[in-house]
Amino acid sequence: MTKITHFNPEDKFHAFLKTCGDTEYTTGPLNGENIAIKDNISTKGIETTCGSRILTGYIPPYDAHVITLLKKAGAAIVGKTNMDEFGMGTTTENSAFGPTLNPSNPDHVPGGSSGGSAAAVAAGIVPFALGSDTGGSIRCPASFCGITGLKPSYGRVSRYGLIAYANSLEQIGPMAKDVKSVSRLMEIITEYDPRDPTMINKPYHCRCDGELNGISVGVPEEFFGKGVDPSVASVVWNAIKWFEGEGAEIITCRMPSVEYALAAYYVTCTCEASSNLARFDGVRYGPGASLKLSWHDSFSERRTEGFGTEVKRRIMLGTFALSSGYYGKYYAKAQIARENVKNDCMRIFKDVDLIIGPTMPVVAFKLGEISDPLQMYLTDILTVPANLAGLPAISIPCGKVDGLPVGLQIIGKPFEDERVVETAYCYEQGG
Amino acid sequence: MIDENDVRHIAELADVTVTSGELKKFTSQFNTILEYFDTLDCVEGVTNERTDRCNNFREDEVTHSLPQEELLANASEKEEGFFKAPKVM
Numbered sequence: 001m002t003k004i005t006h007f008n009p010e011d012k013f014h015a016f017l018k019t020c021g022d023t024e025y026t027t028g029p030l031n032g033e034n035i036a037i038k039d040n041i042s043t044k045g046i047e048t049t050c051g052s053r054i055l056t057g058y059i060p061p062y063d064a065h066v067i068t069l070l071k072k073a074g075a076a077i078v079g080k081t082n083m084d085e086f087g088m089g090t091t092t093e094n095s096a097f098g099p100t101l102n103p104s105n106p107d108h109v110p111g112g113s114s115g116g117s118a119a120a121v122a123a124g125i126v127p128f129a130l131g132s133d134t135g136g137s138i139r140c141p142a143s144f145c146g147i148t149g150l151k152p153s154y155g156r157v158s159r160y161g162l163i164a165y166a167n168s169l170e171q172i173g174p175m176a177k178d179v180k181s182v183s184r185l186m187e188i189i190t191e192y193d194p195r196d197p198t199m200i201n202k203p204y205h206c207r208c209d210g211e212l213n214g215i216s217v218g219v220p221e222e223f224f225g226k227g228v229d230p231s232v233a234s235v236v237w238n239a240i241k242w243f244e245g246e247g248a249e250i251i252t253c254r255m256p257s258v259e260y261a262l263a264a265y266y267v268t269c270t271c272e273a274s275s276n277l278a279r280f281d282g283v284r285y286g287p288g289a290s291l292k293l294s295w296h297d298s299f300s301e302r303r304t305e306g307f308g309t310e311v312k313r314r315i316m317l318g319t320f321a322l323s324s325g326y327y328g329k330y331y332a333k334a335q336i337a338r339e340n341v342k343n344d345c346m347r348i349f350k351d352v353d354l355i356i357g358p359t360m361p362v363v364a365f366k367l368g369e370i371s372d373p374l375q376m377y378l379t380d381i382l383t384v385p386a387n388l389a390g391l392p393a394i395s396i397p398c399g400k401v402d403g404l405p406v407g408l409q410i411i412g413k414p415f416e417d418e419r420v421v422e423t424a425y426c427y428e429q430g431g
Numbered sequence: 432m433i434d435e436n437d438v439r440h441i442a443e444l445a446d447v448t449v450t451s452g453e454l455k456k457f458t459s460q461f462n463t464i465l466e467y468f469d470t471l472d473c474v475e476g477v478t479n480e481r482t483d484r485c486n487n488f489r490e491d492e493v494t495h496s497l498p499q500e501e502l503l504a505n506a507s508e509k510e511e512g513f514f515k516a517p518k519v520m
Contacts, residue, residue, distance in 0.1 A: 061501040197487075263468050274445060283516045288507030291517050296446060298517040304448040312447050313457065316438070317464065319445040333471040340476065374463050 002026055007034060007078040013101040013110070015120035018047055019079040028074025030188065035070060036120040036129040039080040040087060041172060042161035043067055050163050051083040051095040051113075054306025058285045064161020065193040066130060066172050073188045078126065081116030085308045086277065087134050087165045089113050090376055091365065092141070094310045099367060104146055104404055108364040111144030113137040117175050118145040127176060128185055132162060134170040135265050136359075136383025139395035142175055143359035143407025146397045148182050148424065149175040153415045154390030155200045158193035166272035167198075169265070169387040179396065179425040180208055186417065206418040208425045215248050215423065216352045220255040223357030223382055235399035235406045236358045242431045243356070253348050257340040258385060264337035265384035266377055267321050267330045273311075274318030280306065313373060342389040349413050354423060358382055359395040359407030382409065392417040396424045398431065432462055 092115025114131030118141030142149030174185035282302035398408035
């Protein structure tokens with residue numbers, strides 16, 4: 001049976017790029033719960049722009065697999081949320097349609113790139129949202145806005161219908177105010193989809209019963225190294241001490257590959273982006289090609305008008321890194337460094353069940369505070385290792401610094417998303 | 432170090448145009464970023480050749496696909512059921 005919900009919220013933090021007004025839903029486990037969707041996830045009949053001018057007016061003719069599953073589960077898809085253009089950013093300031101504000105303090109950014117989804121949940125406009133995480137894009141805004149966000153294991157959620165930025169790194173994942181809601185969404189969005197050949201058929205089920213069961217936790221020294229705000233570190237250490245008090249074994253460890261992880265991440269994602277974003281030529285969707293010009297001139301003109309500065313910067317960096325003579329220096333080395341990150345994690349996981357640390361080295365910046373691209377990239381240092389190694393990682397609120405939320409990051413072994421969620425649930429209930 | 436000519440060349444390869452202001456800014460930013468990427472020079476080792484994976488073929492079966500008119504709906508230039516693109520030559 002189909003019912004209709006009306007959705008027309010006051011959106012004072014600019015969390016949404018589009019709200020759907022009257023939205024149909026069916027009966028199912030989510031029974032009419034409102035969910036906001038990041039604007040890089042295809043929604044049939046609803047404009048999907050990736051926060052970019054080049055996709056203005058693009059109406060997907062099909063639903064992403066996760067959207068099909070949510071509709072089947074009775075969710076009401078009520079709007080599309082703001083994001084850094086194509087997912088490229090840490091603040092949502094790179095959206096072509098203006099920044100989202102942080103509901104904790106509107107002078108500050110909500111984090112990114114899924115900043116609209118995080119703000120919509122944090123402001124209480126929706127109970128659920130979907131984001132995507134290529135190098136921290138779910139966990140960073142979850143941390144900055146004081147909500148919960150999970151980047152699932154690579155291969156746990158179908159990417160069919162996710163507009164690609166860096167395929168080997170990104171996953172769609174749930175965002176909500178509490179861990180149980182994140183877990184409820186995971187049960188729905190992990191249903192197998194053969195259309196994503198990197199997906200593993202492993203249904204998700206988490207009891208969320210609050211049992212820590214004598215876990216051991218690794219704390220890498222590098223997660224509290226240079227660049228990590230001492231006040232943030234202190235809040236996170238308090239959370240780690242809570243786990244210790246509950247009988248968890250805390251083991252400090254080393255993850256030397258962190259030193260190269262950020263460079264490996266940025267080389268890999270810009271290379272993949274330079275190839276993925278070549279599809280935006282204005283011919284099949286977007287502004288329309290200019291038939292009077294030659295292919296390259298038309299292509300170049302449309303992309304110059306349609307892409308923002310950060311997108312151009314990343315496409316060009318990737319193009320350079322993959323160009324003749326530089327492949328060995330950048331891309332090939334980045335893949336070795338990526339392998340080293342994975343090996344480091346697996347070595348640590350021989351002795352511990354989970355790795356814990358801060359999600360972000362700092363709390364939310366002020367709007368416009370960081371303009372230097374490298375300085376901005378460096379703030380992703382603690383989130384990129386999970387993407388490089390394909391590991392499940394959650395961010396949950398663990399306190400505040402100067403009135404702004406701090407996120408605790410819990411990283412698990414490949415495909416042990418349930419253990420990550422269960423542990424986050426224990427902390428949420430008792431910490 | 433790369434200079435403005437290199438950045439202009441990269442922009443051409445990437446089919447984007449950069450303004451003169453962007454050219455100056457990108458050149459300086461790229462040099463800073465590429466210098467940071469140089470940390471990868473110290474990474475030791477070789478890429479592992481994966482031997483534990485093989486091609487996993489599926490049967491080539493005809494399945495449901497979207498109707499032509501829906502797929503063409505977002506294109507502004509089309510003719511007789513095809514996308515119309517600028518001339519290549």
